[in-house]
Amino acid sequence: MSLKNNKNVLFLAMLFLFMLFGEAIAQTALTKVHVGITNKMDFNVTIHCKSKDDDLGIHVLSSGQSYGWGFRVNLWETTLFFCGFTTKKGGGVYNIYQARRDKTRCHGGTCLWDVKDAVCMAT
Known part of the structure; x- marks a missing residue:
């Protein structure tokens, strides 16, 4: 797998995690x-x-x-x-x-x- 593909996969994984946990993290940070x-x-x-x-x-x-x-x-x-x-x-x-x-x-x-x-x- 090329370096560019690794970066794309990492970006998509980060985006998915942010969408999944972003609201909970933001709620805790704003509490x-x-x-x-x-x-x-x-x-x-x-x-x-x-x-x-x-x-x-x-x-x-x-x-x-x-x-x-x-x-x-x-x-x-x-x-x-x-x-x-x-x-x-x-x-x-x-x-x-x-x-x-x-x-x-x-x-x-x-x-x-x-x-x-x-x-x-x-x-």
Whole structure:
């Protein structure tokens, strides 16, 4: 098979794959997600959220206060945000958004979390 024929076959294969998977890839790439965390305790909570690429900084939430951010999920659906929580009762680190886990759990691209008595609960 000549080099020109190889290029044609490769082009047709790429075109076929793009037509087959293009919409799904574009949908994932365009998906915007919003995460919100609300302090449901009677005292302050300090949170520090990060991903591999982004450090969202330290935020102190008083009782009833919320903090949130938005982002786009990567093409490979490996997007992960985790947060460290510190309260007067203790703390911990939790995966707040995992693309494959949360794409069906979060309604309308919104993931809401409540901080309750040293435990982070999904709502």
